[in-house]
Amino acid sequence: MIQKKHLPTIALGLVIGAIGYWMADFSEKGEFSRVIYFFLAPGAFVGAAISFSLRKKSPGFIALLISFGVVLGMLSKILYDLARDINSHDMLPFELLLGLVIVLPAAFIGSYLVWGIFQIAGKN
Secondary structure: OOOHHHHHHHHHHHHHHHHHHHOOOOOOOOHHHHHHHHHHHHHHHHHHHHHHHHHOOOHHHHHHHHHHHHHHHHHHHHHHHHHHOOOOOOOHHHHHHHHHHHHHHHHHHHHHHHHHHHHHHOOO
8 A cells, every 4th residue: 555655665665666758769770669767767766766765665566666756757648648649559459568568577676676785784
């Protein structure tokens, strides 16, 4: 269950997803993969690492919250584009699924990496 204390983590993911998707010009060929691999995945990695180091609670849940926020950020741009032109995102489910498939492992690696560092350093 999402509580108020989880909102900053989701908001961080939302900012990462929104900046990555709103700044991209999808009229160019290959822009989607550039946004996913060079902004959203590293952003999710860094966001999960920062969020876990501040909260130090359940690295898996932190990764899920960050990924949820990134997908919400992606969805905000998609809904805006759909309001302008209903045919702009014909592959909507696959677009979100591909984003999630790339972002989720990056977020898990980021949060579990910091968790492992804290375990080795003895700062539970």
